[in-house]
Amino acid sequence: MEKEINIVVPEGYEIDRENSTFECIKFKPIEKKRWRDDEEEYITGCYIEVNSEILPVMEQNTSSNYNVFATRKQAKSALAMARISQIMANDERFGGVITNEEWCNNNMKKYIIVRRDNCIVKYVYFYYYYFLAFHTKEQRDLFLEENEDLVKDYLMID
DSSP: OOOOOOOOOOTTEEEOTTTOOSSOOOEEEOOOOOGGGOTTOEEEEEEEOTTSOEEEEEEEEGGGOTTOBSSHHHHHHHHHHHHHHHHHHHOGGGTOOOOHHHHHOTTSOEEEEEEETTEEEEEEESSSOOSSEESSHHHHHHHHHHHHHHHHHHHTOO
16 A cells, blocks of 8 residues: 655745655755846846947846946936036036045035935935035035936936
């Protein structure tokens, strides 16, 4: 007479073949790999061409393409960030980039531009790092007045 026993493996587990015996079946949690550890994954999205054109990518291997953004909007934001960084560094009207020493000075005001909901908002901060940060209110306001389109692209505001 033949008997059969079906083992139901709990969700999220697999049979531990190394530590199981015929008489005692042991389970172990399934090891979850981080997505980025799989060098065989293929991605789609957009990248920024040398001439600053945003181009689509179809099924590129992740092991060699770390410059691909998941969405066109994110690529546009990165391009705006690069342009903003050059403006802030090279146009003396905006006071230059806030240095690390200045960021560490919690007594120094930093005049920032951020996104709240789907709107551009201006604040004064002392502690937290923000990319769009200026030494004075006047620098911040002038920058926003002249570069609102870039700020909207960077903050991904439609």
